[in-house]
Amino acid sequence: MELIQPGIGLIFWMTIGFLLLLWILGRFAWKPIMKGLKDREETISEALHAADRAREEMSRLKSTHEQLLKEAREEREMILSEARNIRDTIVENAKNKANEDAARIIENAKESIQFEKMAAITDLKNQLATLSIEIAEKILKEELSSKNKHNELVNKLLDEIHFN
Numbered sequence: 189m190e191l192i193q194p195g196i197g198l199i200f201w202m203t204i205g206f207l208l209l210l211w212i213l214g215r216f217a218w219k220p221i222m223k224g225l226k227d228r229e230e231t232i233s234e235a236l237h238a239a240d241r242a243r244e245e246m247s248r249l250k251s252t253h254e255q256l257l258k259e260a261r262e263e264r265e266m267i268l269s270e271a272r273n274i275r276d277t278i279v280e281n282a283k284n285k286a287n288e289d290a291a292r293i294i295e296n297a298k299e300s301i302q303f304e305k306m307a308a309i310t311d312l313k314n315q316l317a318t319l320s321i322e323i324a325e326k327i328l329k330e331e332l333s334s335k336n337k338h339n340e341l342v343n344k345l346l347d348e349i350h351f352n
Contacts, residue, residue, distance in 0.1 A: 331337055 331341075
């Protein structure tokens with residue numbers, strides 16, 4: 189029965205050992221343990237505050253990032269718009285210059301055709317005059333082949349000419 193009912197001496201020595209253990213722990217261990225727990229609590233608290241600050245910073249950076257992306261998109265659109273305008277202006281100028289060049293070439297071609305036409309007409313007139321002279325010469329040779337016809341023509345022409 190000794191196991192169920194402890195003796196008074198055993199209880200006395202156990203109480204003294206327990207009190208001695210409490211005194212040693214209170215004297216040497218509780219302060220460092222409590223200090224460690226307090227430090228751990230402060231570290232966790234600081235980590236939580238740092239996480240909150242980091243979250244706020246990330247939120248701020250995200251909004252800044254979104255603003256920068258928006259500005260970049262707007263700038264890109266502006267640059268593309270300017271490029272389109274410049275392209276349209278260049279194309280329009282090129283078309284105008286091409287039209288002017290085409291008109292100038294057509295005008296030069298018309299002038300060239302006119303000069304060629306005039307040269308052809310002049311050449312044709314010269315050839316016609318030459319042919320007319322040759323035909324007249326042949327006709328006159330034929331008609332004036334005899335001496336009588338020749339004298340008659342000379343007299344007729346002399347009669348037509350009036351001297352002053």
